[in-house]
Amino acid sequence: MAKLERLVYGSTATGHTDNLLNMATILAESGRNNARDGLTGALAAHEGRFIQVIEGSSDAIDALLRRLATDPRHKDIVIFGRDLVEQRLFGDWVMANARITPGLKSVLDGMMSQQAPSADHVVTLMQDAVVQMDDGGDAER
Numbered sequence: 001m002a003k004l005e006r007l008v009y010g011s012t013a014t015g016h017t018d019n020l021l022n023m024a025t026i027l028a029e030s031g032r033n034n035a036r037d038g039l040t041g042a043l044a045a046h047e048g049r050f051i052q053v054i055e056g057s058s059d060a061i062d063a064l065l066r067r068l069a070t071d072p073r074h075k076d077i078v079i080f081g082r083d084l085v086e087q088r089l090f091g092d093w094v095m096a097n098a099r100i101t102p103g104l105k106s107v108l109d110g111m112m113s114q115q116a117p118s119a120d121h122v123v124t125l126m127q128d129a130v131v132q133m134d135d136g137g138d139a140e141r
């Protein structure tokens with residue numbers, strides 16, 4: 001079985017991240033491709049920046065990084081961390097929309113003001129952002 005890796009990066013959006021259609025378009029493309037490629041993860045938009053966690057095989061992550069590098073919707077990709085991991089933390093999501101609530105915002109502001117934010121801290125925050133959305137946003141229950 002291929003080894004599992006987790007990549008965490010940040011980038012600068014070239015368009016408006018508060019435009020729901022922009023985000024929905026990226027999430028829809030990601031969902032379609034990631035299901036095909038065995039990738040899972042979460043994407044957050046925050047203050048004009050994207051923050052993304054991606055989990056999957058090394059080859060699938062490399063291929064996605066090549067596409068991301070030429071995507072005009074963002075620039076200045078900075079990799080916070082890329083590590084071999086034992087298990088997926090976002091296995092339920094082909095690409096979750098991580099919602100940065102006011103409570104998480106101040107924590108994220110602090111992290112992003114650092115030169116090299118800790119990938120582990122970013123991952124933990126992204127998990128909180130996805131879970132909070134799941135707790136509150138499911139009208140079916």
Ligand SMILES: Cc1cc2nc3c(=O)[nH]c(=O)nc-3n(C[C@H](O)[C@H](O)[C@H](O)COP(=O)(O)O)c2cc1C
Nearest residue numbers: 026029030033034050052064067068071073074095
């Ligand atoms: C912030 C951001 C995150 C993205 N995340 C993913 C992703 O997780 N998976 C993916 O396939 N494409 C993602 N994309 C889109 C890719 O850059 C690229 O446009 C897409 O994979 C090309 O898909 P296509 O070959 O089906 O046209 C993302 C784009 C942006 C701007």
